Amino acid sequence: MYSNSHPAxxxxxxxxxxxxxxxxxxxxxxxxxxPEFGDPLCDTPTAAWSRAYAAPREEWSTFGHGFPGSSPxxxxxxxxxxxxxxxxxxxxxxSCASLTKGPGDPFTNSVISKSYEWTRxxxxxxxxxxxxxxxxxxxxxxxHQRLExxxxxxxxxxxxxxxxxxxxxxLHLSERQVKIWFQNRRAKERKLTRRKxxxxxxxxxxxxxxxxxxxxxxxxxxxxxxxxx
DNA sequence: TTGTGTTTTACGACCTCC
DNA sequence: GGAGGTCGTAAAACACAA
Numbered sequence: 674m675y676s677n678s679h680p681a682x683x684x685x686x687x688x689x690x691x692x693x694x695x696x697x698x699x700x701x702x703x704x705x706x707x708p709e710f711g712d713p714l715c716d717t718p719t720a721a722w723s724r725a726y727a728a729p730r731e732e733w734s735t736f737g738h739g740f741p742g743s744s745p746x747x748x749x750x751x752x753x754x755x756x757x758x759x760x761x762x763x764x765x766x767x768s769c770a771s772l773t774k775g776p777g778d779p780f781t782n783s784v785i786s787k788s789y790e791w792t793r794x795x796x797x798x799x800x801x802x803x804x805x806x807x808x809x810x811x812x813x814x815x816x817h818q819r820l821e822x823x824x825x826x827x828x829x830x831x832x833x834x835x836x837x838x839x840x841x842x843x844l845h846l847s848e849r850q851v852k853i854w855f856q857n858r859r860a861k862e863r864k865l866t867r868r869k870x871x872x873x874x875x876x877x878x879x880x881x882x883x884x885x886x887x888x889x890x891x892x893x894x895x896x897x898x899x900x901x902x
Numbered sequence: 903t904t905g906t907g908t909t910t911t912a913c914g915a916c917c918t919c920c
Numbered sequence: 921g922g923a924g925g926t927c928g929t930a931a932a933a934c935a936c937a938a
Contacts, residue, residue, distance in 0.1 A: 811911035811932055819910095831925095852924075853912065860926075861909085 814854075818844045822851070826858050 814822075821844055825832060832840070832855050841848045 811930095813910075813933065850911085854910095856925075857911070860928095863926090 814846075818846065822854050822858070826855065830859055830862075831855070 821840065825836060825840060829836075832851065837848050837851045840846070840851050844851070846854075
């Protein structure tokens with residue numbers, strides 16, 4: 674598919690499977706999908722809250738996805754997508770480093786008590802387990818989880834193996850969930866880009882001759898994922 | 903409240919790359 | 921063969937007008 678090099682393969686064993694207990698019960702809010710602190714998943718203090726976002730990151734690459742308003746360099750980032758803005762304001766705005774556990778923290782905002790079980794990828798309510806495949810249906814990630822994922826997405830459209838491992842631990846998601854979130858996020862961006870292109874083409878078509886307006890769009894150049902470390 | 907459209911997780915099929 | 925990529929789609933969750 675890609676003419677260039679593919680992302681590097683795993684250099685270290687994946688971590689997710691090591692943290693999958695056989696069963697788990699009682700978390701607060703299904704929507705937040707996060708086990709209470711004190712269980713094996715959470716005993717390791719998450720570094721999310723103390724993470725230094727000023728640290729050097731992977732080289733930014735646009736891969737042909739123009740990303741308005743953002744031209745991050747290593748060590749810098751701008752979060753200007755609607756997704757990020759919405760999530761960011763959900764946390765009261767401010768700097769990323771100012772996020773602290775407290776009233777605004779979805780981890781502590783949970784209320785409901787339900788029984789959950791760990792499936793291959795995530796915690797699911799036992800009583801409602803049913804989907805198109807087996808006993809599984811999608812969960813809703815917390816604002817905090819989406820915010821962190823979105824921030825990482827702004828740094829790089831393609832998550833590195835190391836970052837994926839780190840995020841899965843910090844956000845209590847499996848590496849597979851992080852990977853699929855990034856895949857879906859890229860798909861969303863492509864969809865939005867296509868939509869914008871259609872709008873601009875329609876706009877320009879009105880000022881073009883019909884012959885020009887019917888011409889084929891330029892061939893699509895697939896993005897080249899970065900080499901992962 | 904309800905009907906409907908959109909967004910968000912999750913997966914399968916199929917692809918390339920090593 | 922196994923990893924992750926895109927693409928298309930299912931279905932839950934969500935938003936919102938009527």
